[in-house]
Amino acid sequence: MGALKTALFKRVAVIGLGLIGSSLTRAIAAEGLADEVVGFDASPEVRRLAAALPDFGASIADSLESVLDGADLVIMAVPVGAMEGLAALVAPQLKAGAILSDVGSVKGRIIEAVVPLLPEGVYFVPGHPVAGTEFSGPEAGFASLFAGRWCIITPVEGTPSEVVARVVQFWERLGSSVEEMSAEHHDIVLAITSHIPHLIAYNIVGTAADLEEVTSSEVIKYSAGGFRDFTRIAASDPVMWRDVFMNNKEAVLEMLGRFTEDLTQLQRHIRRGDEQALEDLFTRTRAIRRSIVEAGQETEKPDFGR
Amino acid sequence: MGALKTALFKRVAVIGLGLIGSSLTRAIAAEGLADEVVGFDASPEVRRLAAALPDFGASIADSLESVLDGADLVIMAVPVGAMEGLAALVAPQLKAGAILSDVGSVKGRIIEAVVPLLPEGVYFVPGHPVAGTEFSGPEAGFASLFAGRWCIITPVEGTPSEVVARVVQFWERLGSSVEEMSAEHHDIVLAITSHIPHLIAYNIVGTAADLEEVTSSEVIKYSAGGFRDFTRIAASDPVMWRDVFMNNKEAVLEMLGRFTEDLTQLQRHIRRGDEQALEDLFTRTRAIRRSIVEAGQETEKPDFGR
Numbered sequence: 001m002g003a004l005k006t007a008l009f010k011r012v013a014v015i016g017l018g019l020i021g022s023s024l025t026r027a028i029a030a031e032g033l034a035d036e037v038v039g040f041d042a043s044p045e046v047r048r049l050a051a052a053l054p055d056f057g058a059s060i061a062d063s064l065e066s067v068l069d070g071a072d073l074v075i076m077a078v079p080v081g082a083m084e085g086l087a088a089l090v091a092p093q094l095k096a097g098a099i100l101s102d103v104g105s106v107k108g109r110i111i112e113a114v115v116p117l118l119p120e121g122v123y124f125v126p127g128h129p130v131a132g133t134e135f136s137g138p139e140a141g142f143a144s145l146f147a148g149r150w151c152i153i154t155p156v157e158g159t160p161s162e163v164v165a166r167v168v169q170f171w172e173r174l175g176s177s178v179e180e181m182s183a184e185h186h187d188i189v190l191a192i193t194s195h196i197p198h199l200i201a202y203n204i205v206g207t208a209a210d211l212e213e214v215t216s217s218e219v220i221k222y223s224a225g226g227f228r229d230f231t232r233i234a235a236s237d238p239v240m241w242r243d244v245f246m247n248n249k250e251a252v253l254e255m256l257g258r259f260t261e262d263l264t265q266l267q268r269h270i271r272r273g274d275e276q277a278l279e280d281l282f283t284r285t286r287a288i289r290r291s292i293v294e295a296g297q298e299t300e301k302p303d304f305g306r
Numbered sequence: 307m308g309a310l311k312t313a314l315f316k317r318v319a320v321i322g323l324g325l326i327g328s329s330l331t332r333a334i335a336a337e338g339l340a341d342e343v344v345g346f347d348a349s350p351e352v353r354r355l356a357a358a359l360p361d362f363g364a365s366i367a368d369s370l371e372s373v374l375d376g377a378d379l380v381i382m383a384v385p386v387g388a389m390e391g392l393a394a395l396v397a398p399q400l401k402a403g404a405i406l407s408d409v410g411s412v413k414g415r416i417i418e419a420v421v422p423l424l425p426e427g428v429y430f431v432p433g434h435p436v437a438g439t440e441f442s443g444p445e446a447g448f449a450s451l452f453a454g455r456w457c458i459i460t461p462v463e464g465t466p467s468e469v470v471a472r473v474v475q476f477w478e479r480l481g482s483s484v485e486e487m488s489a490e491h492h493d494i495v496l497a498i499t500s501h502i503p504h505l506i507a508y509n510i511v512g513t514a515a516d517l518e519e520v521t522s523s524e525v526i527k528y529s530a531g532g533f534r535d536f537t538r539i540a541a542s543d544p545v546m547w548r549d550v551f552m553n554n555k556e557a558v559l560e561m562l563g564r565f566t567e568d569l570t571q572l573q574r575h576i577r578r579g580d581e582q583a584l585e586d587l588f589t590r591t592r593a594i595r596r597s598i599v600e601a602g603q604e605t606e607k608p609d610f611g612r
Binding site for chain 1: 387411436437438439440441446455456458485491494495496498499500501502503504505506507508509510511512513514515516517519520522524525526527528529530531532533534535536537538539540541542543544545547548549551552555558559561562564565566568569572573576577579581584585587588589590591592594595596597598601603604605608609610611612
């Protein structure tokens, strides 16, 4: 005898049916957030796969025009590099009062690209659910992906507060906590909490793969010593991540510079045998994990519960 | 109606009752590998804690002398920096025919330190189980820690093959697969599969903690974007890891140099907008994770199954 699930929107269109898009369709359907949910993807193969999935939550349109028809919320869930091109096709077809949104991992460049394309009476409310797995495609999504996670909204200047509030409510109904901040601050925060970790993981997996003295098979066999933890995020979608780095260049290079300065200092500590300096750092970092577990953003099971 | 569990040793002494030592006591007892298992730790508090744990698997001695009395296998499970001092106390008390072993994450320096101390007829068979969690202490260990993992043995020149074989069999009975290699090769392999990953993780957690523009609470809140994966191994035992870096300096600095060269190249790709180079690397690294899962060294569940 659950609470009546009120629809927040008449028709939600999700464009891009990868991990995030296909989690959105499932979650919106599960929560009864819209009278109708409809999905579209540029790839006919993805559309075919999605249409064949029993729990997908949305009907699949066969054109951009038909997915947008009558939509009052349109969510772009495509790689950041494709966002501008998509918005150029989508924006002219939106009716006044429709809300355009997204889920991209960078916000500044997307706002610069999309806002000039909007017709009168159509608002763009940029969003970023800080959630994901290393898998891709319409079969990878699941309804609970956003539950217990944070969603960051970076409202565009001049957007009526009740429009922003509708999008905030949408994400809260999907189980997320919502935080609002400027696009610039978002891009710096995500540079350190997400983009640089991914860059570092990609780098170390690449470095290990290129060694002459240690074979790939040895790297794989002995990966339980720490390496394997990095390989998960280094298995993340290559196109999505290529676009993230291309579109958050300034913040990423800034954070990378700091990372490298600190790493050089660690290198010096090792070379010079400064063991106390090492022990002090390692003691400090242990406390940070405890905080993440306590903030409900991580399991407390040893070894991630593996 | 299980197979009869034959004891391989009369009396196994485990010195150092942290995560690894306390997993050893539990595992040896569970497998019936010894007629007796006895443990010792330099800390009276640890000895007290261990003695109070119901499933610990070993009786707790109150002195080094009594734990070694009659032992035919002695395993040193202390931080690498404490190994030489411990071996100096232990070696003179060992009877001919006893086997000394260890579980340290570096092998070259330990062999250099320990072998000169051995009395006639006592052999040192260095070992390294590539296994662990981010937790510490006698309460953190568990019997299945070594199951399905690799254990690397780096035999000392001149050790009779039947002595090495007994230690290999010991680890196989604990559920590990065993590989033999030179200490030098071990130290290079582990530098890339374990030591550098830990160093990088420690570094990035430290860098994130020191930012002015992004608060610690923001880093924690948005950690599900990738950062949290690094915090687990950056929560590893500070003393153990301080000693690893102090005792595998050459291999660590070599691997760190390569990591940094590759990272600088990635930085250039980002600065110059070389998107194809990024996409190529990210595609390559995705395949490596698949190999680790297929080699049975990692779960295939999305997001580590969290």
